[in-house]
Amino acid sequence: MSQELWRSSSELSIGEISRYRIKFDQSQNVNSFPPLIQNLVIKITNKTxxxxxxxxxxxxxxxxxxxxxxxQIKQPQILCYIPQCKPMISCGKSMKSNLTIPSNNVEEWTVEIISEALFSNIKVKYEVSLYAFISKDISKEMYSSLITYETYKTVDILGLRRLSSSGSNNDLHLIMLTHGLHGTVLDKLYLKEAIQERYSDNKNRIIVYTSDVNHLLTEEGIEKCSKRLAEHVLRYIGWKQFDKPIISKISMIGHSLGGLFNIFVTGYLHDVTNRTFFKKVKPIHFITIASPLLGSTELAWYIKFPMKLGSFGRTGKELILNKHAKDVEPLILSLSHPSSSSHIAIKKFYKRTLYANVVNDFLVSIKTSSLYFLDDDLTNGIHSLGLIENLKHLLVTFYPPNITKDYLDKSFSGISPIIHDRIYEPKDIPSPSQNHLLIEEKIARNWHKDMSWRKVLVHIEGAAHMDVVVRRKWLNSAGTQVIEHLLNNHEL
Structure with a gap:
């Protein structure tokens, strides 16, 4: 007979997560009553x-x-079994999984429950419970006492560390992670924890910064969102409170539209501090991941049409560039001008790197994410997605596939998805082939005019736009080697 041994319930809103560490220990009960159990059943229910x-x-x-x-969490390359995952638990639905008790009669599981809300500040109630098949003659309380657990909420996992100027030599490196359109800080959870694990021996020096100030607000436009984010950064590091900045270095990593946000953040920080920010805070790495750096002219019609209508708010209209400069939003033009504050600020970074998907990215094309210019042999081998392929990847966003061991093995230890990694210097950019250039090429030329860019091209099968940043640890694990490449090649 199945009996419930333990239950917990709570609710989540946009950008929120609950993490449980649940331990079952019957090692002291081997030779006594009640009988040992070998399996538990966990049930996670969306109570909406x-x-x-x-x-x-x-x-x-x-x-x-x-x-x-x-x-298994810290050694994914040697998975003994497939993690139990369900990427979309809709209202009134549940996920059930069997949990095996090992021979030593002690096991601990990590359970993560994540809100997938994107468009409003709703509350989604959930319940997680443990069951066991035990005789009805045995009191379930005997087994319940063998269960202990800890709960970690969003603030425990993603909350910002409190900074203080007292007793510090200010040798702090702020790593700024920025999400994109309709994104949340949860999109950067894997990257954040990968950085923290990589620098666990020096965790007091590395500050991984993620902010929720633009949750639900990314449609307000690039400029407004970027200013809001920059002001939050200034408050967080106590720019106006202390004689000198609490941090000494800064790096920026932006995914998708987050890359454009970061571009504007650099210019705003440069201007609002009277051009002193990057004199007092050393800029180290500026990294974009699948970002529409030249706008989005090559989107499929069924994506571009609602953006032009404003279905994605002002941000959508900003990203759609027309073919002639006179039709381009002034905001985009300011990005392309070599004397703009953003251009000046980004030039100060020690290294600039962009990661670009060569295929399977129906939101950001290779031309815009790679800043237009690539080696000829690469350009000739890249093709745009057709209608059927685009729709297939769009459907995967709403109906994710099951996680298989083959998929995880390939993601963690298969052939690297990195197919090109090269630094492009200004001298590598070819001369214009015509007098009247497309606006994308004009913007790209201005960004290459006086600075180098490291371009890393990625070939990911599946929903590349989300996989490349590992939006969800297991579902989007095809991008784990991309994140590993980022960490291996950018010392923080």
Missing amino acids: PSIYRVAVLSGPYNISASVISTN
Whole structure:
């Protein structure tokens, strides 16, 4: 007979996560009553009424969940079994998984429950519970006492570390992670924890900064969102409170539209501090990941049309560039001008790197994410996605596939998705072949005019735009080697 041994319930909103560490220990009970159990069943339920399933644009009211042995988390390359995952648990639906008790009769699991809300500040209620098949003659309390657990909320996992100017030599490196359109800080969870694990021996020097100030607000436009983010950075590091900055270095990593946000943040920090910010704070790495650096002229019609109508707010209109400079938003023109504050500020960074998907990215084309110029042999081998392929990857966003061991093995230890890695110097950019240049080429030429760019091209099968940054640890694990490449080649 199945009996519930333990239960916890809570709720999540946009950009929120609950993480449980659940331990079951019957090692002291080997030779005594009650009988040992060898399996538990975990059930994770979205408690939102099923009628809200159709309210996609006001939610969606979905959660995702994963369960894995805690011992496996730090060594994914040698997975003994597939983690239990369900990327979309819709209203009224549940995820059930069997949990095996090992021979030593002690096991601990890590359970993550993540809000998939994107469009509104809704609350999604959930419940997680443990069951066991035990005789009805045995009190379930005997087994319940064998369960202990810890709960970590969003603030515990993604909260910013408190900074203080007292007793510090200010040798702090701020790593700024910025999400894109309709994104949340959860999109950077894997990258954040990968950085923290890589620098665990020096964790007091590395500050991984993620901000929720633009949750639900990314449609307000690049300029407004970037200023809001920059002001939050200035408050966080106490720019106006102390005689000298608390941090000494800064690096910026932006995914998708987050790359454009970071471009404007650099210019704003440069201007609002009277050009002193990057004199007092040393800029180290400026990194973009699948970012539309030249706007988005090559989107499929069914993506571009609603953006032109404003379905993605002002941001969508800003990204759609027309073919002639006179039709381009002044905001985009300011990006392309070599004397702009953003241009001056980014030139100060020690290294500039962009990661670009060569295929399977239906949102950001290779031309715009790679700043237009690539080796000829690469350009000739890159093709645009057709309608069927685009729709297939669009559907994967809403109906993610099951996680298989083959997929995980290929993601963690298969052939590297990095197919090109080269630094492009200004002298490597060819002379114009015509007098009247497309606006994308004009912008690209200005960005290459007096600075070098390291261009890393990535070939990922599947939903490349989300996989490249590992938006969700297991579902988007095809990008784990991209994140490893980033960390191996950018000392922080």
